[in-house]
Amino acid sequence: MFTSISPLLTRENITLALSIFGTIGTLVTLTSSYLTKRKNLKVNLVSFTYRRDLERLMLSLTFENRSRLPIAIISISVIKDNKELNFEPYPSCVGEYTHRHGNEIVDRKFEYNLNLPVDIQQLSAVSGVVLFGISPTDLENLSTPLTLLIRSTRGKVQKIELPPDQIKWI
Numbered sequence: 001m002f003t004s005i006s007p008l009l010t011r012e013n014i015t016l017a018l019s020i021f022g023t024i025g026t027l028v029t030l031t032s033s034y035l036t037k038r039k040n041l042k043v044n045l046v047s048f049t050y051r052r053d054l055e056r057l058m059l060s061l062t063f064e065n066r067s068r069l070p071i072a073i074i075s076i077s078v079i080k081d082n083k084e085l086n087f088e089p090y091p092s093c094v095g096e097y098t099h100r101h102g103n104e105i106v107d108r109k110f111e112y113n114l115n116l117p118v119d120i121q122q123l124s125a126v127s128g129v130v131l132f133g134i135s136p137t138d139l140e141n142l143s144t145p146l147t148l149l150i151r152s153t154r155g156k157v158q159k160i161e162l163p164p165d166q167i168k169w170i
Contacts, residue, residue: 039155040066041120045148046127049168050139051094057134057167058094059148062127065120073118075151076130078162080138084149088113088131095129139167 046060057078065071078085095111114128142164150158 036068038067039071039152041071041150041152041155041158042066043150043158043160045160045162047168048162048166049170050134050136051170052136054092054094054131055133055135056088056092057132057139059130059132059162060127061114061130062125063118063120064125065122068122069154070119070121072120072153073116073126073150074153075116075149077149077151078132078134079147079149080134080142081144085132085134087116088133089116091115092131094131139164 042064044062044064046062047058049058049060050056051058061076063073076087091112093110094113097107097109097111098105099107111129113131118126118128120126145164146162148160148162150160152158
């Protein structure tokens with residue numbers, strides 16, 4: 001049996017086999033590296049509300065970074081009638097929590113809108129509220145869905161359509 005294999009064990013054939021194994025290993029490494037380090041940002045729209053008291057469109061969003069590299073959300077905007085509206089950059093109180101023990105206030109927390117840029121570490125998530133200054137008459141007379149644009153430090157702009165019939169009015 002060794003005599004039938006020995007003509008195949010030449011220096012050229014061994015070099016060829018090693019180069020083929022090295023090429024296959026390199027392709028597997030490149031593919032797995034691409035799949036684990038590519039942009040994998042999942043955006044979940046929790047609620048889509050118009051608050052009449054603030055006169056603002058309030059979007060509650062969750063950003064989930066499923067990649068192995070950190071990512072930053074640098075801009076969030078809405079396209080309405082081919083015009084791009086940017087988020088409200090200044091802090092506004094969007095909610096509050098009060099815990100009482102009898103008549104005494106024991107704890108009080110205030111929730112503010114999201115400040116950009118938002119840094120999201122690898123395999124982590126961030127949530128918050130984003131405000132847009134849109135008048136209620138403009139929202140009631142929408143003919144096309146709003147388009148939410150999310151720009152990050154990696155990859156293309158993510159687009160999410162927001163149908164006007166799903167707006168909660170409070």
